[in-house]
Amino acid sequence: MRDYFIAGNWKMFKTPTEGAAFVKELSETLKGTSQKVMVAPSFASLDAVGKALHGSSVLLGAQNMAAAEEGAHTGEVSPIMLKDLGVSVVILGHSERRAIYGETDELINTKVKLALKHGFEVILCVGETLEEREAGKVEEVVNQQLLSGLEGVTEEMLAKVVIAYEPVWAIGTGKTATPQDADSVHQVIRQTIGKTYSSATAEKLIIQYGGSVKPGNAKELMAMPNIDGALVGGASLKVEDFTAIVNFNR
């Protein structure tokens, strides 16, 4: 039996002041919730949000991380800095990082290994574009991103990896994969992990779905056998909506 994990990715929204006020309210509305929950503010808001989360069970996540520990990397944020800010989870390989900032599977893999070395939990994002889906390449693309992203990651290290399946065409578009379509890709991911590592490890792997998750569709998505949580963008920006998604099973 796997535990659900609901993560909010704020992307480039919310100032430090807004973020801090948001998580204070969220911690109140989530009191008594046993679900594993994370919010990932922008780098600029990590400090304020981390302080506002003090005493809360909500985890602090980062949306990205540099591929190096320190050095002449203008504009980058290292794992050591994230650690110092109280971050415990790092999102890597998000499709916006891949598409807008040209992150390759190789770079993402370097980041994954570095994040694991520093003890972070990693949410590794994979997912196909509409063009790739229409060309019947979903499995090929997802497996390629998955296996490249995990190159050199041992079975022991995999215990700290969560996979987020985010079909690019469903992100921020209001179009959600049907629960059955999403689940079949989650099943492919689980099978690939089973073949590459072991069936016991595959059984334990948390696979989140991301792409227009809302209070209205969270329950049916999460009811699928291979969907173990959500990586939520837009709906994680409103306390009411995010709380409803976290509490989908209440």
Ligand SMILES: O=C[C@H](O)COP(=O)(O)O
């Ligand atoms: O990281 C979150 C995903 O990109 C989903 O975003 P969305 O819920 O706004 O579609």
